[in-house]
Amino acid sequence: MEKNNHKGWLYLIPALVFLGVFMLYPLIDVFIYSFEEGYNSASMTYYGVGLYNYSYVLRDPYFLQALKNTFLLVIITVPLSTGLALLISVALSSIQKLKNLYQTIFFLPYVTNTLAVGLVFMILFKKTAYSDGLINLLIEAFGGSAVDFMEGPYWAKMTVLCIYTIWIVLPFKILILTSALASVNPVYYNAARVDGTSAFRIFRKITLPLISPTVFYLFVTGFIGAFKAYSDAVALFGVNLNVAGMNTMVGYVYDMLYGNSGGYPSYASAAAIILFAIVLTITCINLLVSKKHVHY
């Protein structure tokens, strides 16, 4: 083993070079910027070193709003979308007729452009002078009163964003879960049937444990993906997310760099590091929890 070590590193060089240049170096750089006060990327100068950037960001109401939005988005959409995807996949794998048609329909959002989907959601939800939008028409038909989903109250906008996010991530999860379900050896189901196991118990005691690695994978990637949400909010509410009160953490980082109020790489770096720390913590918690509940 010892002897081969040099060779091993040699094989790793291509990957290491790319990861180093495009991942590790920027990461370290961002980490350094986050401590440099008032860093200017043009002149490459700064006034001092300290925690000021962090304290500024953590007191910035826009950041706190973005933090709240992101957390809500994560907490609502990840369990809902995974659960919904599981439900649909189980339903899909238990039908025979039209299975392929349904699979195609459920997969369509995956190949559709985010902005195009945003446009469709606008038509569904947007209240204009001429029309209340399809959803509002439905609400009115059931005796409710119209809500301005795009420019109205916070909860209404959050609802649209959550529905949108769930709809966008669903196809990938369904795809992964359907193949996981298909890979469960049917002999387990036969064995369970001979023993008189109810359908619900088969699902809970056999199917779910057997596909738990996949479900867990979807949870972890779902968490990370939702924390990094940005384009979804843009597609729905435009680029002035701070004004709409619908900014996300990644959106905040972007605005700090390039937005109308931008040009503050130090604040952006601090916010990015905070996001990184949060994602890392949550992922670690996920891994710890999974030890108990995931069967390999």
Place this chain on the structure above:
Amino acid sequence: MKVVLKNLTKRFPNHKKNAPDVVAVDHFNFEIPDGKLIGLLGPSGCGKSTTLNLICGLLKPSEGSIYFGEEDVTNLAPEHRGVGMVFQSYALYPHLTVRQNIIFPLENLKGAQKLTKEEMAKKALQAAKLVQIEELMDRKPAELSGGQQQRVAIARALVKTPKVLLLDEPLSNLDARLRLQTREEIRRIQKETKLTTIFVTHDQEEAMSISDYIVVMKDGILQQIGKPQDVYDDPANLFVAKFLGTPPINLFHGKVTDGMLYIGMEPVLAVSGVENQAVTVGIRPEGFVPDEEGPLSCTLKNVEVMGRDVSVVSTHEFMIGAGIRSIIDADVKIDVAKSTVRFRLKPHKVLLFSTDTEKRIPFTTQVSHA
């Protein structure tokens, strides 16, 4: 609990359009006596597993009915039939421990049958003791050897005290040595529990060695049912004769003329009660006796010494197949230098079959080598 199959038929739709259905099981009629071990035997694809799945209830028959004792179970779901099934791949739930696997069927019981935790644990331990795995209870299936997994699967099938135990190719995933051990184990468990047990196998030796009765199948059609030795000695047709026995039966083109059986020009055996006709002659390997004066002369190819007995490989102009393999006592010396070997035949090891229907042609005989 005796098991009765009446006219049992299973057809599967053909994948090709407008092609006739595939008949996996074709009008089966047989009765399995209570408390016996039955081997369903046949080559791959002959419908053995389908038959087992029909008895188990995982498949619905296209026609016919199944009785457990006096009760018609044809339309009962598997869980209401009281069957225990051991699958070919064992189907142990990989995420559960041995104990949890064995308890699993008990946890499904509802209503009056419901058991307390203590009762379940007790029953599981009983089943585990029966198959001698009580020290493995907290392991996962992946941590067990093939033979141990097999035992766990049997314990799981037995824990609900089924009326009928079904085993699908129970030994096919084990190595040769374990196979011998496990088949005796299955025999022991069956004797201890006195359960009517049906197992499927394509290995005739396996079926012959432990079954009370064997059921020989081919292409979905029942060929013969009987005690292993009876089926071996008295096969109904050429297929059964060829399928049973290792080494397999030796076949020749022959003819019967005026009560004498000829292989080629040589009169080999006096057979009475057979009309003059061309026949397929089957001679079991143990039916050859080396004899300088014997009527059947074969070209000697090889002599394989196996210790207890000797296997003589020879050829004959009118044989069917690649060679004649005869097994003779090691005490009899064969002169390997000679190019021919002469045999006389043991009459009860000679079987005649019709050349066109392949059905057995019975004959009576007097000792003919006077």
